[in-house]
Amino acid sequence: KQENYFLLCDVLPEDRLLRERLQQKRLEEVLEQQQQERDDGVCDDQSETMEQIYTHMKDSHDFDLHKLRTELNLRFYQQVKLVNFIRRQIHQSRCYGCEGKFLSRADVLRHIAAAGHVMKLPDVLLPHV
Numbered sequence: 001k002q003e004n005y006f007l008l009c010d011v012l013p014e015d016r017l018l019r020e021r022l023q024q025k026r027l028e029e030v031l032e033q034q035q036q037e038r039d040d041g042v043c044d045d046q047s048e049t050m051e052q053i054y055t056h057m058k059d060s061h062d063f064d065l066h067k068l069r070t071e072l073n074l075r076f077y078q079q080v081k082l083v084n085f086i087r088r089q090i091h092q093s094r095c096y097g098c099e100g101k102f103l104s105r106a107d108v109l110r111h112i113a114a115a116g117h118v119m120k121l122p123d124v125l126l127p128h129v
Contacts, residue, residue: 036091042087045060053065054066061118062113062118062119063118063119064119065079065082065083067119068082068119068121082121090105090108090109090112091105093105093107093108094108095108095111095112095115095117096112096117096120096121096122097112097115097117097118097120097121097122098115098117098120098122099122
């Protein structure tokens, strides 16, 4: 069976133009996603100490970051990465525990609470945190 392949080359002006348009489109998509994440309403609580943050997260969100930090031996940077991962998953309406996709942020938050996934992390994340 014969197959034809077509390759893009920067030497041809039309190929170069197509590559530039594709790169520009991808850049615009990434910037739009970042802006949506910046505009996304998150918890406004601010605390002066880590202990206050741990207490707030546990009391208000049923998320025991202190327990995860201890169990997984997370350093500060790893804790930040974990929180950012969870925030991004929720922003994308995805459960960080089971990786299920939902129609809205509200739906995924209801699911996380109802399914008991507040403290559940995906297995693929655990060794890499």
